[in-house]
Amino acid sequence: MDWQTATKGFANYLKLEKSLAKHSVEAYGRDIEKLYQFFSAKEPMLLPLEIQKANLKDFLEWINHLGMLATTQARILSGIKAFYKYLVLEDFLQQSPAELLESPKTIRKLPDVLSVNEVEELIAALDLSRPENTRNKAMLETLYSCGLRVSELINLRLSDLFLDDEFVKITGKGNKERLVPIGQTAIKSIQIYRNQVRNHVLIAKGNEDYIFLNKRGSKLSRTTVFTLIKDLALQIGLKKNISPHTFRHSFATHLIEGGADLRAVQEMLGHESITTTEIYTHLDRDFLKQTIREFHPRS
Structure with a gap:
């Protein structure tokens, strides 16, 4: 079996059997492409x-010498393990050569909150006299209320x-659906946007069901949301490096600080593993330490 046949079969497996999104399949493909490039040059x-x-092991040493971050190396190794797992599942191999390879040690960086x-x-800071800011307010309230990507x-x-039931249905990574509660403030902002702004937009064909639209009546781009948040941070003089994901981190942290159950937060964020959600318990510990320092008489 040559590289082209193996990678094509792997991509179809990820898409059809694992139901991964297009960009995830492409990311795995890039990992295997790096492996192929290395061996094309060496052997x-x-x-x-x-x-x-x-x-x-030679390949992993090579990407390490390139100066890649440990997190990037770990992600590439994860892609290679998935590739060889596929080859074993399809009975092309008896055992995966990647099975016992260890990931490089990564340091978990706590996100800005x-x-x-x-x-x-x-x-x-949004100027609500401008129609697009009625949309932007609904967008940010939803982002924070539901902890969305x-x-x-x-x-x-x-x-x-x-x-009416105070829920929204979210389609997350790998087209997995989850129901997430939405707060009254976000609900009100969405209703105002729909009734006062969205109703007056000439909607482009194929975009009728999307909630948040641009002036041309099309679905918003990721860049629009990133730019909005960066501009607002600049406007209020916020020194933190923030992005739309910061609202998701803040949503999780504020819930856990308030005493929310970790598994409930995991469900709302759409994390497959509880260990991904556990990063927020570290943030919570910092909050607890700060509380002790401020309020304990012996601190």
Whole structure:
């Protein structure tokens, strides 16, 4: 089996059997492309099924010498393990040569988080005399109320709203659906936007069901949301490096600080593993330490 046949089969497996999104399939493809490039230069005759653990160790040393971050190296290794797992599942191999390879040690960097006051300040900085800011307010309130990824926000549809029941249906990574509660403030902002602004937009064909639209009546881009948040941070003089994801981090942190159950937060964020959600418990510990320092008589 040559590299082209193996990678094409792997891509179809990810798409059809694992139901991964297009960009995830492409990311895995890039990982295997790096592997192919390495062996094309070093051992051109070596085929995917002939590669041994020692060969893969050479590849990992190579990407390490390139100066890649440990997190990037770990992600590439994860892609290679998935590739060889596929080859084993399809009975092309008896055992994966990547099975016992260890990921490089990564340091978990705690994300920047907004305080409740900072969230309020950012939203209050919107000039609501401009129609697009009525939309932007609804957008930021939804982002913070539901802890959404930016891709989930811009792809949110009218048919996903169950506002009478205070829920929205979110389609997350790998097209997995989840129901997330939505607060009254966000509901009110969405209703005002729909009734006062969206109703007057000439909607482009194929975009009728998307909630948040640009002036041309099309679905918003990720860049629009990033730019909006950067501009608002500049406007209020916020020194933190923030993005749409900061609202998601803040949503999770504020819930856990308030005593929310970790598994409930995991469900709302759409994390497959509880360990991904556990990063917010570290943030919570910082909050607890600060509380002790401020309020304990013996601190």
